[in-house]
Amino acid sequence: MTAPAIEGWFTTGPDPTLTGERCTTCTTVYFPPTIAASGFCRNPACSGEEFERVQLSRRGRVWSYTDAQYQPPKPYSAPEPFEPFALAAVELPEGIVVLGQVARGYGVGDLKVGAEAELVVEPEAVGDKLIWKWLPLGSGHVTELGEEADQ
């Protein structure tokens, strides 16, 4: 069984979600889920110190996107030879913009600011760990949702 590349940031399975944290005092939602460890709500008007784990919306709208056509430096692990990959920032209904690589097989031509994207989980480019990715929706490609997570 393959494990997430980072513990506790997203769920796996057919309908994966990012795992956020919600301040129980002011209801502000945070991602990545590192706020409880720091112990204090980042909303300057709030003195909350307790947080609950929440599943973030799976779908959002593309804030922007690009790709990496040159190999990024370490600690990124790139395959040999290097394969370019796309990146997207997606705004979720919670109002959080979250970066992620774009699902394998999709590039900048499949994306547009404002278009819909959905969270999927796929293996990393190197190794067998899993990572969250953004799947462009309505781009003309036909992909069974959840297909990547089943790999």
Add this chain to the structure above:
Amino acid sequence: MSARTSGPGVAVAGVGMHPWGKWGRSFVQYGVHAARAALTDAGVAWTDVDLVVGGETVRNGYGGYVAGSTFAQALGWNGARIATSYAACATGAQALDTARARILAGLSEVALVVGADTTPKGFLAPNAGERWDDPDWLRFRLLGMTNPAYFAMYARRRMDLYGATSEDFAQVKVKNSKHGLNNPNARYRKEVAVEDVLASAVVSDPLHLLDICATSDGAAAVILVSDDYARRHGLVDPVRMKAVSTVTPTFPNTVLDMPMLSTDSSGGVEPERTFKESLALAAYEEAGLGPEDVDVAEVYDLSTALELDWIEDLGLCKRGEAESLLRAGDTTVGGRIPVNPSGGLACFGEAVPAQALAQVCELTWQLRGQAEGRQVEGARVGITANQGLFGHGSAVVLTR
């Protein structure tokens, strides 16, 4: 004395640089060269300097971590007060702010602010090691998210929202390369055509190699003095530093910011202004001026497209209209509001702790009418802007 020159401020007595480029020298040598050039420009003796503020560089070992004392020792211990600042790309501005605040408080009269760096070729990368709680390490490890990838996200948004084109971005490079032709401190002094930019390799779509600034070695230094010292020293009609803005973002920061993987949650209500807009606003408020007063701007063109963002963040035109200014030639020297007459990072390359100081050097030469070959005629008010990572950024207003 006009309204422009009244109110609190300090005088810029002298500025200096080491020419940027790969010279194979140490950051200390670069910094000392810039410092001595600034002292000479000011006509100030090193022994008169009572405060040294060094811009820290994390790439140069212990000497870089304690840059203030490194430069002070190299110039010869003179008993000055000392400080070192690190604020990523806003390092130089934060160092200036420290110096200016001490002078305004009456605690110092003559301050040397200096920043210098030697920067490796290629992508800037995190320090070695494995740190699962370090956002800068995580963005590379989990996503392969380089600095140009962030710049490309901003660029792509301009294209999809405002109809910017790759040709527009290339035109920024064309303009800045022309501006830098006669700048003796610029590393790249060569005309570039739109076709050159478009023919260069794509690094991160839509940005080409020539849309993105190189890394470089470089140094810049500024001598700030009190009004009283300026008078006693016979400094007539000096350039004055009217504002140094180093404000943080306000929560929620909803624009994706390097090196973060995500933004704060907007909670359904977008903040009144973005981080970069607030940097400019704080500078204007402190200076008692507005965008309509600005004659010249030096902004952080880490990418060509980013220059267009900054023009709007500084209020020099409305959101989405920077391409119109560029196309009309308004941002070229000789135009309505010249931007990056120095040639910008396009011609200098990035030397992190020096760049915000280099912007102030350029505006000082512009306001004195000494920017030979790139002079903005009659410039009286200039503004700089830059954004460092992790909530750092700055804007400085100079007047004459």
